[in-house]
Amino acid sequence: MNIEQLTLAELQQGLKDKRFSSLELTQSYLARIKDFDATINSFITVTDELALTAAKLADEQLAKGNTSPLTGIPLAHKDIFCTDGVKTSCASKMLDNFIAPYNATVIEKLNQQHSVMLGKTNMDEFAMGSSNENSFYGACKNPWEVSCVPGGSSGGSAAAVAAGFAPAATGTDTGGSIRQPAAFCGLTGLKPTYGVVSRYGMVAYASSLDQGGVITKNAEDAAIFLNAIAGFDAKDSTSVEKANEDYTRLLSASLQGKVIGLPEEYFSDQVDSAISQSIEAAKKVLEQQGVTFKSVNLKTTEQAISAYYIIAPSEASANLQRYDGVRYGYRCDNPKDLEDMFVRSRTEAFGEEVQRRILIGTYALSAGFYDAYYRKAQKIRRLIKEDFENAFAVCDFILAPTTPTPAFKIGANTKDPVAMYLEDIFTISVNLAGLPALSLPCGFKGNLPIGMQLIGKPFSEAELLQAAHQFQQATDWHTKTPVLTKA
Numbered sequence: 001m002n003i004e005q006l007t008l009a010e011l012q013q014g015l016k017d018k019r020f021s022s023l024e025l026t027q028s029y030l031a032r033i034k035d036f037d038a039t040i041n042s043f044i045t046v047t048d049e050l051a052l053t054a055a056k057l058a059d060e061q062l063a064k065g066n067t068s069p070l071t072g073i074p075l076a077h078k079d080i081f082c083t084d085g086v087k088t089s090c091a092s093k094m095l096d097n098f099i100a101p102y103n104a105t106v107i108e109k110l111n112q113q114h115s116v117m118l119g120k121t122n123m124d125e126f127a128m129g130s131s132n133e134n135s136f137y138g139a140c141k142n143p144w145e146v147s148c149v150p151g152g153s154s155g156g157s158a159a160a161v162a163a164g165f166a167p168a169a170t171g172t173d174t175g176g177s178i179r180q181p182a183a184f185c186g187l188t189g190l191k192p193t194y195g196v197v198s199r200y201g202m203v204a205y206a207s208s209l210d211q212g213g214v215i216t217k218n219a220e221d222a223a224i225f226l227n228a229i230a231g232f233d234a235k236d237s238t239s240v241e242k243a244n245e246d247y248t249r250l251l252s253a254s255l256q257g258k259v260i261g262l263p264e265e266y267f268s269d270q271v272d273s274a275i276s277q278s279i280e281a282a283k284k285v286l287e288q289q290g291v292t293f294k295s296v297n298l299k300t301t302e303q304a305i306s307a308y309y310i311i312a313p314s315e316a317s318a319n320l321q322r323y324d325g326v327r328y329g330y331r332c333d334n335p336k337d338l339e340d341m342f343v344r345s346r347t348e349a350f351g352e353e354v355q356r357r358i359l360i361g362t363y364a365l366s367a368g369f370y371d372a373y374y375r376k377a378q379k380i381r382r383l384i385k386e387d388f389e390n391a392f393a394v395c396d397f398i399l400a401p402t403t404p405t406p407a408f409k410i411g412a413n414t415k416d417p418v419a420m421y422l423e424d425i426f427t428i429s430v431n432l433a434g435l436p437a438l439s440l441p442c443g444f445k446g447n448l449p450i451g452m453q454l455i456g457k458p459f460s461e462a463e464l465l466q467a468a469h470q471f472q473q474a475t476d477w478h479t480k481t482p483v484l485t486k487a
């Protein structure tokens, strides 16, 4: 059994046909993590004992015929989702000692379905980053090329799936953190419409942008996984009150007659030529499936980065106020007084990028600068939303690169935060507009995967997954897996 090749759909079938038990599967993934994760560093915590217990329980459920689609299937979770009794660090020294006292809704739903948690994955600290280098636990490596980053902030989740440590993993996406690592690691990553997946128990970065989602081997798996975690949650005030839907329902429907918009601003010379060529080839495949293309404009693309890097840090500076050394998380040694405790706890436990963002956010929200920065950024946010609405008046989806370049070398952008921020140029507008989008593999540059992005209208997840699945029926980029070597 080559577990690193198996999809969620195949695992479901295998469990049903009793070709393997959940316990056997879980043991195989844990063994693979043990063999290879010393090189990749995709897990912060491996919950092996809990996983084995959960797998035995799942096998009992399977034997009784008490099954849900993910029963018995091992999964990995970004270390931003609270997991009852298990360390939830957000890759920060601040939360290195934090054992969550409750489960995030996403985790709770998966537990109820008896899926098996293998562990918690590496990420950029508090989800701030595009490379997984901002982690208290060290950089995560790209399984395709260990001298390169896996992308971020859900880099550990993407690396774990690409390396075959788990068949699928959860992620969160505030400005691209599911789609960009999925692109860098040759995977399918779906960021749902804001409000589709509950944020309850998902450590907050920028609450109006954060959205949980999935990183999988293909679109069919993304649909199966999304079915298991989506849905209204009264515990999240921004959760959308809407009937549950089956995201697999359109997978096999033809794309005949669909119109895909191509934003002129996204196909410029800032995109690596290998990426442009792969997308050109992908367009031909889609054309053969009955899709037509139309040029559209997203005029505010240039301003989106500036707006995002005001709004996200502003929200972050407010959200991260709670880490004060008093209630939970890191507290400095021997504080002189209360203020010393606040200052030193935060100074000692937040990494450089997190501190930079808190400073930017506090500055942008301060009385003298609020109108100049925060209010202006909110106005741009509205224009971005309007741009998309206008584009969607003439097309069903938008096709774009996910990233300007394939995975870059570890260390290449760490000295220049603005260069790192520019990595998000094609992904962040989607979060500012609250739209669903997915990244799927469409080629390689040498050994490095290339991803393309499909952006949809609000709540069009099923259509996006249909388009991605149809593309994957005609191509095999998504079936490639990297060869790993032991440390």
Ligand code: GLN
Residues within 6 Å of the ligand: 127, 128, 129, 130, 152, 153, 172, 173, 174, 175, 176, 177, 178, 205, 312, 424
């Ligand atoms: N790279 C972006 C940032 O650093 C997006 C991160 C994310 O989506 N969590 O904020």
